[in-house]
Amino acid sequence: MKTHPLNRKDFLSITGAGTIASVLTMSGLGAFLASCAGTKTAGKYWYLTMPGQQPLPYAYNALEPVIDARTMEIHYTKHAAGYSAKLKELITAEIKTGIATVPVEKILSTISSYTTAMRNNAGGHYNHELFWQNMQPPVKDSAPYGDFLTALEQAFGSVDNFKTAFNDEAKNRFGSGWAWLYIDRNEKLKIGSTPNQDNPLMDVSAIQGFPLLGLDVWEHAYYLKYQNKRADYVQNWWQVVNWANVQKRYTTYKLG
Numbered sequence: 721m722k723t724h725p726l727n728r729k730d731f732l733s734i735t736g737a738g739t740i741a742s743v744l745t746m747s748g749l750g751a752f753l754a755s756c757a758g759t760k761t762a763g764k765y766w767y768l769t770m771p772g773q774q775p776l777p778y779a780y781n782a783l784e785p786v787i788d789a790r791t792m793e794i795h796y797t798k799h800a801a802g803y804s805a806k807l808k809e810l811i812t813a814e815i816k817t818g819i820a821t822v823p824v825e826k827i828l829s830t831i832s833s834y835t836t837a838m839r840n841n842a843g844g845h846y847n848h849e850l851f852w853q854n855m856q857p858p859v860k861d862s863a864p865y866g867d868f869l870t871a872l873e874q875a876f877g878s879v880d881n882f883k884t885a886f887n888d889e890a891k892n893r894f895g896s897g898w899a900w901l902y903i904d905r906n907e908k909l910k911i912g913s914t915p916n917q918d919n920p921l922m923d924v925s926a927i928q929g930f931p932l933l934g935l936d937v938w939e940h941a942y943y944l945k946y947q948n949k950r951a952d953y954v955q956n957w958w959q960v961v962n963w964a965n966v967q968k969r970y971t972t973y974k975l976g
């Protein structure tokens with residue numbers, strides 16, 4: 721991935737915003753974070769995704785038998801790499817300055833002011849960087865834990881209920897898209913889905929919030945192994961979910 725852990729001070733310095741006040745009044749990520757996080761400001765710890773594809777955190781075959789090596793290789797080196805490369809071109813063309821210092825979250829939170837190509841490729845880059853980080857080699861009985869588990873149970877009744885509802889979102893998303901677990905603006909855990917490469921950070925999205933976990937249900941993510949059986953892919957995918965990373969995203973967001 722790389723989501724870079726940065727605090728508010730770092731965010732100010734990389735965006736050149738200068739002061740806390742200007743961040744809180746800016747229309748981009750600052751406003752989004754402020755609306756999500758209420759009065760949390762100084763010390764708020766955040767993860768920011770920068771342009772450029774990051775190394776895959778495991779080998780192509782590391783997720784077998786859940787996701788086969790060939791699918792991972794094509795997905796990472798062709799599909800996802802394409803979004804990341806195109807995003808850099810688009811940032812150069814549409815933003816012009818500060819290419820290396822624009823957090824993708826800031827672009828996504830104001831995506832309505834960019835082209836459709838930017839929407840598709842900024843979303844594609846962010847979604848896949850998150851997707852790789854949120855997976856790991858299969859672990860028997862891998863399960864959510866800690867504060868995140870408690871919140872999950874409060875929101876959905878049980879982990880099984882959560883998975884069933886998430887699976888329904890993934891299975892029922894017509895065509896290409898993503899299923900999400902995210903924190904909404906009231907700091908409630910929610911599930912939903914988005915079409916294409918949209919995600920809950922986008923100001924144009926029907927669901928709004930900070931993504932914790934996303935599942936790619938484009939056919940390119942599973943077709944070689946699962947063909948038309950998306951439901952089997954969705955069900956098996958839980959074996960490779962990196963709950964530690966999801967918990968970290970949750971804790972980072974909540975405690976800031």
Ligand code: MN
Pocket residue numbers: 795799800848936938940941
């Ligand atoms: Mn994909």
